[in-house]
Amino acid sequence: MSEREAMEFDVVIVGGGPSGLATAIRLRQLAVEAGREVSVCVIDKGSEIGAHILSGAVIEPRALNELFPDWRERGAPLLTPAGEDHFWFLTASRHVALPTPPQMHNSGNYVVSLGNVCRWLAGQAEALGVEVFPGFAAAEVLYDETGAVRGVATGAMGLDKEGEPTDAYQPGVELLAKVTVFAEGCRGSLTKALIERFDLRRDTDPQAYGIGLKELWEVPAENHKPGLVLHTVGWPVSPDVYGGSFLYHLENNQIAVGFVVGLDYSNPWLSPFDEFQRFKTHPSVRGFFKGGRRIAYGARALSEGGLQSLPKLTFPGGLLVGDTAGFLNVPKIKGTHTAMKSGMVAAEAIFEHLSAPHAGEVTGYPERLKASWVWEELSAVRNIRPSFRWGLWGGIAYSALETYVLRGRSPWTLKNHADHETLKKANEAPRIEYPKPDGVLTFDRLSSVYISNTNHAEDQPCHLRLTATEVPVTVNLAHYAGPEARYCPAGVYEFVPDDNGPEGAQRLQINAQNCLHCKTCDIKDPTQNITWAVPQGGDGPNYPNM
Numbered sequence: 001m002s003e004r005e006a007m008e009f010d011v012v013i014v015g016g017g018p019s020g021l022a023t024a025i026r027l028r029q030l031a032v033e034a035g036r037e038v039s040v041c042v043i044d045k046g047s048e049i050g051a052h053i054l055s056g057a058v059i060e061p062r063a064l065n066e067l068f069p070d071w072r073e074r075g076a077p078l079l080t081p082a083g084e085d086h087f088w089f090l091t092a093s094r095h096v097a098l099p100t101p102p103q104m105h106n107s108g109n110y111v112v113s114l115g116n117v118c119r120w121l122a123g124q125a126e127a128l129g130v131e132v133f134p135g136f137a138a139a140e141v142l143y144d145e146t147g148a149v150r151g152v153a154t155g156a157m158g159l160d161k162e163g164e165p166t167d168a169y170q171p172g173v174e175l176l177a178k179v180t181v182f183a184e185g186c187r188g189s190l191t192k193a194l195i196e197r198f199d200l201r202r203d204t205d206p207q208a209y210g211i212g213l214k215e216l217w218e219v220p221a222e223n224h225k226p227g228l229v230l231h232t233v234g235w236p237v238s239p240d241v242y243g244g245s246f247l248y249h250l251e252n253n254q255i256a257v258g259f260v261v262g263l264d265y266s267n268p269w270l271s272p273f274d275e276f277q278r279f280k281t282h283p284s285v286r287g288f289f290k291g292g293r294r295i296a297y298g299a300r301a302l303s304e305g306g307l308q309s310l311p312k313l314t315f316p317g318g319l320l321v322g323d324t325a326g327f328l329n330v331p332k333i334k335g336t337h338t339a340m341k342s343g344m345v346a347a348e349a350i351f352e353h354l355s356a357p358h359a360g361e362v363t364g365y366p367e368r369l370k371a372s373w374v375w376e377e378l379s380a381v382r383n384i385r386p387s388f389r390w391g392l393w394g395g396i397a398y399s400a401l402e403t404y405v406l407r408g409r410s411p412w413t414l415k416n417h418a419d420h421e422t423l424k425k426a427n428e429a430p431r432i433e434y435p436k437p438d439g440v441l442t443f444d445r446l447s448s449v450y451i452s453n454t455n456h457a458e459d460q461p462c463h464l465r466l467t468a469t470e471v472p473v474t475v476n477l478a479h480y481a482g483p484e485a486r487y488c489p490a491g492v493y494e495f496v497p498d499d500n501g502p503e504g505a506q507r508l509q510i511n512a513q514n515c516l517h518c519k520t521c522d523i524k525d526p527t528q529n530i531t532w533a534v535p536q537g538g539d540g541p542n543y544p545n546m
Contacts, residue, residue, distance in 0.1 A: 004153060004171045009039040009131075010354060012151055012177035014138045014190060016044030017053055018114070019322025020183030021121040022067060022340035026347035028128035029067075038354065040130045041175060042122075043154065045137035045517075047538040049122040050115035052185075052517060054214055054298040054546050055336065056246050056256060057114040058082055058106055058229060062373075063340035074124065077116045080251045082106035083227030088284070090234040095284040101403060103331040103381065106229050111248045111256075113545045114336060135538035141190050142174060149317030151176035152190065157536055163461045179350050179362060180318040183343065186301045187519035188324040189533055200311035200320075205416040207326055208305040208385065209523045210242070213276045213489055214258035215448075216545060219292035224253045231333065232285075236278040239392040241265045242385075243272075245279050246333065247288065254295075254545070255288060262304065262388070263419040263487075263524050267429040271486040272520075273299075274434040277442040289441055297448040298543050299489035299518040304330050305416045307382040313369070314361040321346045329377060330385040331399065341374045380408025386416055423526050426481035445491040449514050453542035454490070456513040456535055463535040464492065464512050464521065471529045472508035480526055482508075487524050490514040516541050 011027060013020045024040045031038035046052040061078065064071050071078070085106050088095040122132050139155035152175055158168035182191050186209065195201055228249040237243040242262030249255055259276035280286060303309070303326035310327075313320050321343045328335035349365035369375055383402055388395030402410060437443045456463075466472065476482055477495060484493035492514045498507040517540045522532040 004174050006174040006176055007041070008176045009041045010177065011038065011040045011179050011181060011350060012175045013040065013042045013181040013183055014152055015183035015185060015188070015322070015324070016042050016046070016049045016122060016132065016134065017118060017183060017185055017322060017339070018121065018336045019339040019343040020181065021118060021125050021343075022063065023181050023183065023321055023343035023347045024125045024130040025067060025121065025128060026344040027351060028125070028130055030347065030351040032128065038351065041133065041177075042125065042130055043133045043136040043138055043152075043175065045534055045537055046134055046540065047542055048119070048134045049132065050119040051134070051542045052540055053115040053118050054212070054300045054543055055114040056214070056248055056258060056333070057112050057336065058109050058248060058334065059112050059114070059117065060109050060332075060334050060337040063337040063344065067340065067344060068124065075120070077120050078110040078112055080111040080226050080249070082109040082111055082229050083225070084229065086228075086230045088230065088232045090232050090282055090284070092235050093283060095232070095282075101331065101399070103329070103403070104231065104333060111227060111229065111250050113250070115543050115546045117336075136173070137534040137537035138190055139172065139534050141193060142176070144317070147316065149180050149194075149315065151180055155534055155537060159461055160459050161461060166459070178354060181343075181346060181350070182318060182320050182324055183322045184324040186303045186323045187522055187532070191320060191324045192522075194315060194318070195311055198312070198315040200315065202312070204311055205305060205308045206418040207303055207309045208416040209263040209419050210260045210302045210304050211263060211272050211299060211487070211489065211518060211520050212258055212260045212302050213273060213299045214256060214297070214546065215294050216296035217255045217257060217289055217292045218295050219253055219255055219289060221253055223288050223290060223292065224255065225249050226251055233392060235282065236275050237261065241270065242388045242395070243275065247285070255292070257288075260302065263301070263520065264389075264417065264422045266422050266424045267432065268423050268426050268480040268483040269429055269432045269486070271432070271434060273445060273448075273489045277437060278434065280441050286441060294443065294451065296544055296546055297451050298541055298546055299516050299520075301519045301523055303328055304385050306330060306385055307375075307378045308413050309416050313366050314363060316361055319346055319362050319365055327374060327378065329381060331381045338374050338377065341372060342369065345369050345372055345374070383410055383412070383414045386414035420524055420526050420528055423480055423483060425479050445489065446514075449490050449516070452516055453544070454514060454516060454540060455542070456515065456539040458513055460536050462510060462512045463533045464510050464515065465531045465533060467529045467531065471527055473506060475527055476525070477506060484508070484521055484525065484530070487520050489518060489520065490516045493521065
């Protein structure tokens, strides 16, 4: 095999989402202001910047205002101001309008395609001298002789399913840096390894997660009201499941609709994808889509643990920013502004660090972050998501207490737990039967994956790795009725007849080409037997306008 080439930078950033791009931009702004040269590189596993970005999204422009006060003049794609806010509780047949919690008020915010915002941010970064390389999947962390991070290596291209080079083989590239920033988004594969190597969760709670599923619809003008923002709780999920919907009206007669399910659910028969499809059939909701057509679909895990689940953010040679650390404000249903601000704060600390003669960790980053509005904002809401362990009504009651009485100043902090530990055995939980899709309003997984534009070269090593190949059948299927076939939103995991086994035996088939890179399998698998690794660079979904 050919030797890997190496490229050197002052800072390498893994991930071209809001936090990674904000880090890069702020670094270059500081360098230009100081008249210094700081070389910055951003790599992203998507085929283009924005290809793997999926969010609701209503964006609060607070961080963007700080990064580019003239973002309007620069043509940022924040085109639709948020208008009416609605918050509904759904029963099976009707809705009840509830007061919109203050954290969810959207005056001054914008309904956006976050993928398009990231494409615009990448252009701004390149104009400042940042080198942006989409289609490069960081597959390995590189360490120096002291054990400090010294960069990353991208995965090789042109390997067959056994990992052997083909005629199209190209070795990966080593990207070396004085500081490496990990901005991989939720459950980053390299971040997961770094957390274990440097014991970054030693003094924190486990991270808590949700899965968000989203569709983009084009609807008749009479069904569309630009800027309309609707959130719901209640039906179709039971009160013990943390879940709810969003429905946002963008420009061009488009509606973004989605459903989020907390991955601490206990019933192994639950399917987040099918709950989402069922939600759209509600009498108060289905009219939005009448005469429309679905034009895009995707799914992504969310880091919901909040402040008490933030890992240690720095380690020798690198640091964590954005959702890979977990800066989502769950009650606000927003994380772009906090992710961007974490990157901007990190950039300021890195710039100061590069100016100093000594090496070591960028210790100024967490110190600066604790003095910023991000820390204050997340501290005030830290107990709201964990309170839903008491069910929907217990969570709402506690959230009202926190918001209106304690005003985010409670002297205690509620704990988070690991989501993979919460599943009941299949014989201990009520079975859920889902209706068949009609192909007009509701759909199956495979037709949904088709419009995500997901593509993986089939002749490559499987990026979904089982630690023990027998566990899916002997444990997951035997005790939990094979939950991976339901929690995956893309039909990646399928139990099929095992022709080599006794009559009636089944085996797990992994359809890796369907993978949306949501990471739910890595999170929810009850035995933590599945490891999600990056596939060949550029593979995966290609989300338009998501």
